[in-house]
Amino acid sequence: MTDAMGIFDIMLALVLPWLGWRLLASPNLFRAVVLFISLGLLMSLAWVRLHAPDVALAEAAIGAGLTGALFLSALRRLERLRDSERRLDYAEKREEEQNLPPEKRRKSKPVAYVLALFLLSVFLLLLGGALLKTPVAPGRLGPAVAGQMGQSGVQSRVTAVLLNFRGYDTLLEVMVLFLAALGVWSLTRVRQTPQEKVPGPVLATLVRLLVPLMITVAGYLVWIGSSRAGGAFQGGAVLAAAGVLLLLANVTVVRQIPSTLLRWALVLGPLLFLLSAVACMSIGGNLLEYPRQSAGSWILLIESATAVSIGVTLAALYAGGRPHEPAAREAIVDKSADTKVKNGEGA
Amino acid sequence: MAFLHNLGTICILIGIPFFVSGTIGLLRFPDIYTRLHALTKADNVGLGFVVLGLALQAEQWNTVARLLLIWLLVLVASSASCHLVARAALRKKIQPWSRS
Amino acid sequence: MSTIFLYNFSGLALFAIGLHGLIRSSHLLRKILAANLMSSGIFLIMIVGAYGPDQALIDPVPHAMVLTGILVSISTTAVALVLVCLVQETTNRALLLQKRKREQRGRTDA
Amino acid sequence: MPDTPFWAVCLVVVPLFFAIICFVRSSLVTFLGPLAAWLNALAGLGMTLSFVHSGPLRYAIGGWQAPLGINFSIDGLSVLLVAMTAVTGLSVSMYAKGYFSLRIGSAGEINRHGHQRAYFWPVWLLLWAALNGLFLSADLFNIYVTLEIIGLAAVVLTALSGKPAARLAAMRYLLVSLLGSCCYLFGVALLYRSYGILDMTALSRLVSPAPLLWVSLALLTTGLLLKTALFPLHFWLPPAHANALAPVSAILSGLVVKASFYLILRLWGEVFAQVLPFAAYVLLGVLGCGAVLWGAVQALLQKRLKMLIAYSTVAQLGYLFIALPLIRLDPGPSAREAVILLIMAHACAKSAMFMAAGSIFLKAGHDRIDDLDGIKEVLPVSSFAFVLAGVSLMGFPPSGGFLGKWLLLGVSLASGQWWWGIMLVIGSLLAAGYVYRIACHLLVFKASFSSRRGSIPPVMEWPAVLLAVLAMILGLLAGYPLGLLEAGCPVPIHACLEVMP
């Protein structure tokens, strides 16, 4: 390793924690989010240096792009709430700031904080020492995976581990995403952006150019996943990026998607994964035991369905709420929700 | 073949200073609009040179095609977002810097 | 083997900074950022554990674990962000610091 | 009679499948949810019966053997906990069916509770599938993913009630579960780094004392203690369990907290038993004593009924941690059996208590303990269920709680470390304190009790009674479940079959 790349590693390895520290210490929340996005981008450079291309793709697509976009839109919502809050009870908030006793405002319990800090640093020193002293177990599961690659039906080892050797993990993982979408839909409704917000000329062309490219890149990533770095997660994330772009540009077609179609798209991946897992059992294997010779096509089928579902789920998570049901039903839920919450009733 | 390789190396060596100047511009310029210039123009030209250099040194044609696709994509994306940021800044009534 | 030491160190540092941030910061959004930082630190240490100088020796299982971990952390972050907006909306306070004040006020008018 | 792996797969696949269908066909949720609950319970029963025949086995998912693939390891402990989840889950599901149909009121008008019901069933079925997956799985990283599903589902269920207090509690619960998952994942990462194995049984053969092992065990245990809400880390549990909807509180207190304790029991009792020094067990025991005292004292001070029950969960968890050093001390199986009995008895009793408290809340309109005098006139069945469950929590003779504490007392006296026994007795007295405190309010006679109109449907009252009775007679029936615990089934098979339906 020529020393130039050595310096590259040293600089990258030092920038990451420094960036993390500045991120949490910066007073301005927006700047913290931007630092978080740049940390994600630098982190995927670190994954490239550590010979982990799949993780670099996922980190770039999910860690930097989508999580960053999520934080940006959450920040926007918090600002909007704070503005409305400012108009609402400006006096009450001012009064609350005054009568908060001055010393409480700085640090609530300095002693406990110092003690916790001390304990934490001792533990981390121990952890660091132990981590550096113990050697890594030789080979770990690498040779075992390499040995079974012949029967896994794919060439890329990470995809083989993800979808064949430890396919049950990925099945539960897709369920976690489905659960997150369920949770977000159960908590709020998506904010109704006014109709006339038509995207400007520049944004419209950008969307017209980028979205088809993103969809093809997503398809390419899912297809290439079986032989090189790529796969359902990365493809789904790029698909979600296309969805987020459409949501941003407030394209009319996005608003007309009926909620039942959206629910089926959300559920397509998990359902297909589950049914193919059970189908493997009916053919006489264990759960998720693909027939050896057609394992590759099973995996590709599952990957494409999962990629579509992950894309739709992550875009739905960005939208931040369940879509509008037929107006009549929603109105009732909202009206009764406000009355009930105000008087604090409810078991 | 060596001639192409050297030409590529020269292109890359030309490209790098553009990036450095883009960053210096980002740090030194007084207001948002001038920094937008520094960022989008210098970096895109720098990336153009680097892509050209790598294309010259590439073995197969599909690598060249992918490099060009990536460069065009970065061009489109950064100019569009630069425009959107500038428009948003104008709407926020940020006065452009003037030598007063 | 300096790269292994370097990235191990930076992973550990990220975990420590994230843990400290999660406990100390008062704004909920910053706590969620800190939680993401912690998991990035853990992923860094996992991948360094799997790192081998040449391509063939690399152990793919930690890569699969980190991919699953990234998806888990974005889904938890998404739910957490929606909850933060709801908490801010209904209790007017995104800071947990003031929660004791609000609880006393809550108890008096319950 | 299909074999055990079939039932094991059903226990995970059926709830997942029905959760998806409930989400897509949200209009059919009133029918599909309870149907899924019944199928789950049947799968649990089928699993127990086939386990009685075939004994413990390992099922390789995807056909790949242990170190590479993920295995289900089905032994006595996991079957018992799956059966407990099936029984408790079924009765809570029936209660939830009645609860939501009551709260929705006239069928036509879809109000906030209609929305809650539409999202309660899919999330609850996902939680149930993750619980079953966790009890059966033998792979550390797979357990991380199931823990993640359980944590996220519990947070979503807590926030479902829509009240500001519930949302703040859900936020705090989510942050704690995030911290716990990060610590647990870090521990698993370090274990994989130093031993290269993710499977628990393979790991237990490979493990040797090393500095990195202590660190990763400390991380694993801190993560799990955060999720089990042991004494110093319990601050998030009472508001979350008290402000959630009634069926959700029953699920959280009865089942979710047990999942992470089961993992501590697995790790400390089996996988790392030879390697861990006895001092570590004593530390957990001391924290358990702290939990028992703190939980009981707080429970005595509470004004609200559901907060009292939540703090009693903190106290009862203390008993489970007091049992850990006793398991290490006791050569025979009796301490392990005692812990299982305590877990099962607490699950049944606590769910029954929260269900009864939910009915009382609906009927009285509030849950301030002092104003609940004479509710037995209006809600005799729920009050009876509440007090019966309280008695079982207290450890009254025929109940499972009593037998568990009795066995633990025997072990602690036999081993010479009598102070654990003393703590158990003090804890039981304190538990008696807060149970009697409620009982005297519930069962005292008062002529008029201003209650809301509308009667509580029987489907909401009888599951609580059934669970309370089950907790009570668990002591008498202990022979059969504990027989299953010893990996195979030493109790003669025909004896088991006679009792099972």
Add this chain to the structure above:
Amino acid sequence: MNWLYSTAALCLLSAIVAGLLRILRGPTAADSMLAAQLFGTCGVAILLLLSKGLDWLVLQDIALVFALLAALAAVAFALRTWGGTER
């Protein structure tokens, strides 16, 4: 790994680190966002150089995704976070 690619990658990384200062100092929110976009272009350049240096074609796919996602973050900022009242 030819010296050219590694030194070029090193210069670009130092450009990124220098860009960080703008995020920390940037008076308005747009300045911080600009630096994030700088990372996009510099990151793409680094990846392309490394893909040629390490002779590893996968990095070009990552560079492609990088370019897409940097654009997404910048557009998300311009429209949603900074008072995108009018598109």
